[in-house]
Amino acid sequence: MTDKAKRQRIRKILYWGLPVLAILTVVLAWVLFSASHPELMPGPVAVWNRLLRTFTKPIGRINLLGHAWASLKRVLSALVFAWAFGISFGILIGWNRTARAIFGSIFEVIRPIPPIAWIPLIIMWFGIGETAKVLIVFIGTFVPLVINTSTGIRAVDEINIHVGQVFGGSRFQILTQIVIPTALPHIFAGIRTSVSSGWTTVLAAEMLGATAGLGSMVTKGWNGGDMALVLVAVITIAVVGFILSTLLSKLEKVVCPWNN
Amino acid sequence: MEQLTKKMEIIGVSKTFFNEKDYFTTLDSVTFDVHEGEFLVLLGPGRCGKTVLLNIIAGLVEKTSGSILYDGHEITGVNSEVAMVFQKMALMPFKTVMENVELGLKFKHMPKAERRKICQRYIDLVGLQGFEKAYPSALSGGMKQRVGIARAYANDPKVLIMDEPFGALDAQTRYAMQNEILRIWGEEKRTIVYVTNNIEEAIYLGSRIVLLSQCPATVKAVYPIDLPRPRDMVSPEFMALRTEISNNTDLSI
Numbered sequence: 001m002t003d004k005a006k007r008q009r010i011r012k013i014l015y016w017g018l019p020v021l022a023i024l025t026v027v028l029a030w031v032l033f034s035a036s037h038p039e040l041m042p043g044p045v046a047v048w049n050r051l052l053r054t055f056t057k058p059i060g061r062i063n064l065l066g067h068a069w070a071s072l073k074r075v076l077s078a079l080v081f082a083w084a085f086g087i088s089f090g091i092l093i094g095w096n097r098t099a100r101a102i103f104g105s106i107f108e109v110i111r112p113i114p115p116i117a118w119i120p121l122i123i124m125w126f127g128i129g130e131t132a133k134v135l136i137v138f139i140g141t142f143v144p145l146v147i148n149t150s151t152g153i154r155a156v157d158e159i160n161i162h163v164g165q166v167f168g169g170s171r172f173q174i175l176t177q178i179v180i181p182t183a184l185p186h187i188f189a190g191i192r193t194s195v196s197s198g199w200t201t202v203l204a205a206e207m208l209g210a211t212a213g214l215g216s217m218v219t220k221g222w223n224g225g226d227m228a229l230v231l232v233a234v235i236t237i238a239v240v241g242f243i244l245s246t247l248l249s250k251l252e253k254v255v256c257p258w259n260n
Numbered sequence: 261m262e263q264l265t266k267k268m269e270i271i272g273v274s275k276t277f278f279n280e281k282d283y284f285t286t287l288d289s290v291t292f293d294v295h296e297g298e299f300l301v302l303l304g305p306g307r308c309g310k311t312v313l314l315n316i317i318a319g320l321v322e323k324t325s326g327s328i329l330y331d332g333h334e335i336t337g338v339n340s341e342v343a344m345v346f347q348k349m350a351l352m353p354f355k356t357v358m359e360n361v362e363l364g365l366k367f368k369h370m371p372k373a374e375r376r377k378i379c380q381r382y383i384d385l386v387g388l389q390g391f392e393k394a395y396p397s398a399l400s401g402g403m404k405q406r407v408g409i410a411r412a413y414a415n416d417p418k419v420l421i422m423d424e425p426f427g428a429l430d431a432q433t434r435y436a437m438q439n440e441i442l443r444i445w446g447e448e449k450r451t452i453v454y455v456t457n458n459i460e461e462a463i464y465l466g467s468r469i470v471l472l473s474q475c476p477a478t479v480k481a482v483y484p485i486d487l488p489r490p491r492d493m494v495s496p497e498f499m500a501l502r503t504e505i506s507n508n509t510d511l512s513i
Contacts, residue, residue, distance in 0.1 A: 159350045162320050166344045167364035167415055177366070181354045258354050258395040 078137035090149025115140030140201035152186025273326035304472030343417035364415035474510035
């Protein structure tokens, strides 16, 4: 009995300790590699100092947080539109056969095109201002939302629709009170993909010409041979991405409380 | 003698499914009556057409030919006086027990206070008081099907269709639920059309049994069951009837 409890405790510590150990190993590898090849990879201390310098000597008069916020703002404004249009469009082509017949095939053709491939066209049409960047991010976030939402709507078991019919629901009531809530976990998967895809796309868009944003920091560091700055941007990208996905899983627990 | 008003008449109902190359007939001119207030059991082997037949009676699936009379009038489409307890329970995982039970009344735009009162009565009736706010994932199989039964009753149906409601339950829970459904049927006299492939269950529950054949399903025989309730599964009369029906039943699978 005590033996079993002991083993359980060891296992608990193990599953807490292993992720920490994994991260420590990466950091250790980084320290060792940068110490032996300082010309290839700046070390943690250099990166930390470079990070502090983004506040004392801001790049383009914007500090690190300002750059992160610039990127985040673009993603969030694109997401507001993408969620509104992508989810509605996904519901439409998932629920309505005619709409699926009309738009489904067009969408299948557009779907595999990576969002950054549209950058030249969009720059030609809208210049290199905010509109163009938000639009590129919008394309990158719209697609996974439509796919996940329409798949989720179509995956709803027919028996659930039968329940709605037997209990006298109109087609609209069945859609809003049975089908959409049933598809919510799928829709949420789309939202999660849209956020990570938006975060990836905005950096690509910024690397091709922007005065603010984490993507522009990467380009700036790259052009100036300032690899510590590149790493500062990369780490910030990772941290913000991590915060976003944590917030989303918290949100999912609030929106779909039956799901855990 | 019980009243023998014909609540529903199923007349020559056939169903054939077609695809590009092939067709498959599941129901072949099925004819029987459903009497007002009775517990009618449709007993059939294996997986042949019973669910399709119920779906046709409920108006969920279109029939290929034949007609269905309700109170003497032919009906097509969903009948608001017919409710259903589903084989797969089909509860909404995102709704609590209370929200699942009040689904039909909510669709009818009944005010919340009023529908909560009605639903609470049926939640109590099926013995789920205290679980109103639980999600289905927290319930056992037997409790889930109780929710399905309360949901059907709360809609105030005249005819209640049950599609192998206890098929997914373990034997012990199944016996308990059979007695439960008889108790509820005694308290809330509604006409019940109950589908099963289990002979004991059919004889234990039914006022009458409609025996269906192997594919395509037709009506082989109709057995009125006059055994007093509660029925004794090992009484000689019960066993005799069991043997008689069993000998007339097509082998399944």
